[in-house]
Amino acid sequence: MTTKSQVKLAQRHLSDGGFDPGPVDGDHGSRTEAAVDRALTARVSQLPTGWDNWSKKRKLVAYIQLLCVDARIDTGPIDGFWGPQTDFAYESLVYLEIHGQLPPPWRDQQPATANPNDWPIEREADLRTFYGDVGTNQTRIALPYTHKIAWNLSERIGSFVCHEKVHDSLLRVLTRVLDHYGQDRISELRLDHWGGCYNKRRKRGGTSWSTHAWAIAVDYDPARNRLTWGRDQAAFAKPAYNTWWQLWEEEGWVSLGRTRNFDWMHVQAALLP
Ligand SMILES: [Zn+2]
Incomplete structure (x- = not known):
């Protein structure tokens, strides 16, 4: 069984993905049906054989199941059947889209934050011990995809200065971002709008050094x-950015947006005290 709100959710994502489902009206008409077909065709490797003979309702359910997979919500096998697991996954997805995070029971089950690179805690002494003095030990990262300078979008860069200890991790993150999203989606989501890395300055309104x-x-x-924007305003709080953040977090990087709900532009290789 599918409801109007389920169809609407699918239509929103189909629209975001460029599959042209028509208006987001909850009506599972021929235009939406064709859009689901195109979306599934783009992801055949994730579907069982014979999916193309499924009913339009079953295909829609399979598409919603794939949306759950994208949000890293366990929906069970992609079979197009609306069982209890899919129902629970769908409810979690709806919650995620409204609140910018999964419902609490899921969150509690998530493993402790990964820190495979042993990033230090953001305290000046710890940072100096691990990274050295501010403005030292720098290198240049060659980017897997071109960045645009946020304050001058016509200027493109293929590299920027970073600390040598974060270089390899940063490169892994950005390479995975490219693998996951691809160039077109990176541009759409503005994952290439670069707002800076090295900047020898104090924290805004404070005397301690910024991680920059x-x-x-x-x-x-x-x-x-x-x-100062929270998740109600910040673009990077939207579900489309979940994987972006997960790729950073798997490397131990900390998003101030995800952890403190401000400064959603900022990600750092230092844990919060
Ligand atoms: Zn910053």
């Missing part, structure tokens, strides 16, 4: 993720 002074923090898309 060690070149261990990167800002992305500052125009749509202003410093």
Whole structure:
């Protein structure tokens, strides 16, 4: 069984994905049906054989199951059947889209935050021990995809200065971002709008050094993720960015948006005290 709100959710994602489902009206008409077909055709490797003979309702359910997979919600096998697991996964997806995070029971089951690179805690002494003095030990990262400078979008860069200890991890993250999203989606989501890394400055309104002074923090898309904006306004709080953040978090990087709900542009290789 599918409801109007389930169809609407699918239509929203189909529209975001460029599959042209028509208006988001909850009506599972021929245009939406064709859009689901196109979306599934683009993901055949994730579907069982014979899926193309499924009913239009079953295909729609399979598409919603794939949306759950994208959000890393366990929906069971992609079979197009609306069982209890799919129902629970769907409810979690709806919650995620409204609140920007999974419902609490799921969150509690998530493993402790990964820190495979042993990033230090963001305290000046710890940062100096691990990274050295501010403005030292720098290198240049050659980017897997071109970045645009956020304050001058016509200027493109193929590299930027970062701390040598974060170089390899940063490269892994950005390579995975490219693998996952692809160039077109990166541009759409503005994952290439670079707001800076190295900047030898104090924290805004404070006397301690910013993590940018060690070149261990990167800002992305500052125009749509202003410093004081919370998840109701910040673009990077939207579900489309979940994988983006997960790829950073798997490497132990900390998003201030995800952890403190401000400065959603900023990600750093230092844990919060
Ligand atoms: Zn920053």
